Amino acid sequence: MDQRFPAPEAQTLLDWYDRHARALPWRVPPEARQRGVVPDPYRVWLSEIMLQQTTVAAVKAYFEAFTQKWPDVNALAAADEADVMKAWAGLGYYSRARNLKACADTVARDHAGKFPDTEEGLVALPGIGPYTAAAIAAIAFDRPATVVDGNVERVISRIHALETPLPQAKPDIRALTAAITPETRPGDFAQAMMDLGATLCSPKRPACSLCPWQAPCRAQAAGTSETFPRKAPKAAKPTRRGMAFVAVRSDGAVLLRRRPPKGLLGGMSEPPTSTWAPDAAIDDTKEAPLDLDWKRCQTPVRHTFTHFHLEMTVWHAHAPSTMLAPEGHWWSPRHELGGEALPTVMKKAVAAGLGS
């Protein structure tokens, strides 16, 4: 052990957390936790699912809406899946919403509405992986689980100046995190690690001068904090092209359909679309669901998904009020359009079709 770098102490981070913890809607503040206030496992679980790969700023409004609509796991289990998808629309990664509902159903039916209080029990539930199981066990049940998320990976890789790139470094990071996870206040420790990563030990321009773990941090000493964690370069995103068909009935209703339950935007709603491919035709209205006088919108809708760019040509047409929706489709009245389970890209397409 290099004598210049003492081991990072959990207590040092907990002292910092007691002074600087972020106030979040799903969190029991450290002073209340110390007085014996315990978190609601339902709220901890819901927040953890929403926060997967998603920013706190984006989650807040959805968390408030969900807990208003469905205050506990039994209420969510009693809900229609379609309503859950509508409430999740815009948040992204829609398999999370399907798994959220499946998990609520399982907890209500098989566990009498109580979440399991161990990592093993939690990780067996839909949508709960190793990170989320550890986080719920620690935060909701104060178990000394090793909680490793993207924040922890960044903090630990900097403290130890780990040269191994992610994801190969994950086993080392897990072991190093386990070694400093305390038996007392493990839930606050996990949340403190995330707050440190989110506020001081940030990806860009970390505020090392304010960090409670400045002394043990090798990257800080070398002035290279921002270069960790090491990562393999990412592949460039290809561009796919396609079409969307926005049919508007004379009373303003718009034709929608449901996407297949799995895969991209699985289970969400959309105006009819063509298949998307790099060389797809964007002017063949024979692919449209109805035989109408289709007109092309001038500006295509651009949208970027995780692994490709989409350039979608939007076609629009007026339909007579008597026209029936094809099998599997429905006319969504204009005043209900905002409440449909439309992902953001499809909201853009509908807006383009209505605006032209």
Place this chain on the structure above:
DNA sequence: TACGCGTGGCA
């Protein structure tokens, strides 16, 4: 093991 899976904010 590696890939598929959304979105919005920011430099």
Place this chain on the structure above:
DNA sequence: TTGCCAAGCGT
């Protein structure tokens, strides 16, 4: 404009 990124999971 473009790339990068944010509390990962399922297959």
